[in-house]
Amino acid sequence: MNVLILGSGGREHAFAWKVSQSSLCKKLLVAPGNAGTNELGTNVEIGVNDFESIKKLALEEDIDMLIVGPEDPLVNGIFDFFNGDESLKHITVIGPSKQGAKLEGSKEFAKEFMQRHDIPTAKYQAFTKDNLEEGYAFLESLNAPYVLKADGLAAGKGVLILENLEEAKKQLKAMVADAKFGKASSTVVVEEFLSGIELSVFVLTDGTSYKILPSAKDYKRIGEGDTGLNTGGMGAISPVPFADRFFIEKVETEIIKPTIHGLKEEGIVYHGFIFIGLIVSGNDVKVIEYNVRMGDPETEVVIPRIKSDLLHLFQGIGDGTFSEKDLHIDEDTAATVMLVSGGYPEKYEKRKVIAGLDDVEGSIVFHAGTKQEEDAVLTNGGRVLAVTSFGENIEDALNKSFVNAEKINFEGKYYRKDIGFDLR
Numbered sequence: 001m002n003v004l005i006l007g008s009g010g011r012e013h014a015f016a017w018k019v020s021q022s023s024l025c026k027k028l029l030v031a032p033g034n035a036g037t038n039e040l041g042t043n044v045e046i047g048v049n050d051f052e053s054i055k056k057l058a059l060e061e062d063i064d065m066l067i068v069g070p071e072d073p074l075v076n077g078i079f080d081f082f083n084g085d086e087s088l089k090h091i092t093v094i095g096p097s098k099q100g101a102k103l104e105g106s107k108e109f110a111k112e113f114m115q116r117h118d119i120p121t122a123k124y125q126a127f128t129k130d131n132l133e134e135g136y137a138f139l140e141s142l143n144a145p146y147v148l149k150a151d152g153l154a155a156g157k158g159v160l161i162l163e164n165l166e167e168a169k170k171q172l173k174a175m176v177a178d179a180k181f182g183k184a185s186s187t188v189v190v191e192e193f194l195s196g197i198e199l200s201v202f203v204l205t206d207g208t209s210y211k212i213l214p215s216a217k218d219y220k221r222i223g224e225g226d227t228g229l230n231t232g233g234m235g236a237i238s239p240v241p242f243a244d245r246f247f248i249e250k251v252e253t254e255i256i257k258p259t260i261h262g263l264k265e266e267g268i269v270y271h272g273f274i275f276i277g278l279i280v281s282g283n284d285v286k287v288i289e290y291n292v293r294m295g296d297p298e299t300e301v302v303i304p305r306i307k308s309d310l311l312h313l314f315q316g317i318g319d320g321t322f323s324e325k326d327l328h329i330d331e332d333t334a335a336t337v338m339l340v341s342g343g344y345p346e347k348y349e350k351r352k353v354i355a356g357l358d359d360v361e362g363s364i365v366f367h368a369g370t371k372q373e374e375d376a377v378l379t380n381g382g383r384v385l386a387v388t389s390f391g392e393n394i395e396d397a398l399n400k401s402f403v404n405a406e407k408i409n410f411e412g413k414y415y416r417k418d419i420g421f422d423l424r
């Protein structure tokens with residue numbers, strides 16, 4: 001099978017690492033990829049939203065399967081673009097249809113979907129500039145802190161959590177009336193704040209049957225003890241110890257089944273991953289968000305724990321045999337530690353030479369923001385490398401990642417030394 005992966009982060013390197021191990025994989029291309037994916041396949045300098053160039057590449061290279069990493073092309077309808085084109089429709093696309101991608105592309109759509117299917121989530125209302133006064137009244141009816149979410153994609157920055165009512169009203173106005181996040185915030189979901197522990201559950205589905213992948217917890221803040229600015233994710237752990245069989249059964253009954261059933265009932269085509277962000281408080285589990293792709297850096301711990309051939313599973317999604325396939329999971333714990341550029345998530349420099357990659361032992365290094373230039377591997381983003389290790393427990397897995405994190409060097413390197421602190 002000839003496979004094309006779209007994206008350039010640690011998630012896509014982890015996909016490429018797994019797919020390249022499959023006996024079904026004949027040719028692997030990654031667009032645009034990074035220095036890590038370049039070692040496993042061929043990188044092609046095409047943007048993930050350049051559908052015409054992706055089409056041309058898919059035809060030239062006789063691609064059989066397209067695996068879509070990030071949300072943007074999914075929300076922009078890449079599934080429908082392939083499915084609706086005579087010359088491309090034989091290609092299996094791993095990712096939801098445009099309508100399915102609205103679960104991430106529109107917070108209001110996701111909330112309405114959950115309401116229609118009785119899926120537990122925070123109480124909410126949606127507002128635009130035309131009913132701003134009602135928005136103020138709704139905020140007054142809630143207790144602090146206040147949660148404001150831009151309806152559309154805002155590069156992970158569209159959620160504001162505010163302690164003060166007046167500030168919340170000011171920000172609501174800035175979002176809906178003054179386009180604080182552009183068009184993405186012309187509608188804003190205001191919702192009840194949920195306190196508890198966050199974790200994520202991942203599902204792979206063909207729209208009818210589904211398989212529950214390992215759970216994971218990521219660490220989003222830049223600083224130790226979960227302090228400072230939000231990032232794309234500084235590390236992750238899988239499995240999450242408290243997410244035992246009983247917990248997952250509860251999530252399956254209350255959330256996963258109604259989600260898959262809801263998609264099917266509404267005629268929404270969905271061939272891909274559903275990332276369900278959860279908040280757990282006592283015996284209560286609620287959905288805080290759906291994403292229509294895998295998480296990053298969660299993929300860097302979830303995918304290595306999958307023992308089954310991922311391409312074989314994906315193939316089942318394409319040919320209607322997905323429900324017959326088995327999914328085997330490694331029982332060991334996986335941990336990943338993200339090495340980032342100095343200054344990230346604010347201003348940082350790129351093009352720093354990365355040394356020590358060959359000295360790593362006992363961990364898998366997934367490249368996130370790197371670039372190969374002649375013989376050198378250079379930093380090319382805020383999040384640079386994810387160092388993943390296995391262990392009998394969290395401590396054990398993390399220690400291996402930390403030892404190897406020390407062996408890798410680039411100017412400004414920073415990483416959190418307390419990943420998993422709340423689970424240990």
Ligand code: AMP
Pocket residue numbers: 122147149156159191192193194195198277288289
């Ligand atoms: P989202 O983009 O929906 O994932 O939101 C970003 C982050 O905001 C989440 O990972 C949570 O930490 C937090 N968050 C979102 N919604 C809520 C909520 N209703 N209550 C508490 N925290 C929330």
Ligand code: GLY
Pocket residue numbers: 218232233291294295296297298
């Ligand atoms: N790590 C969170 C995300 O991928 O959205």
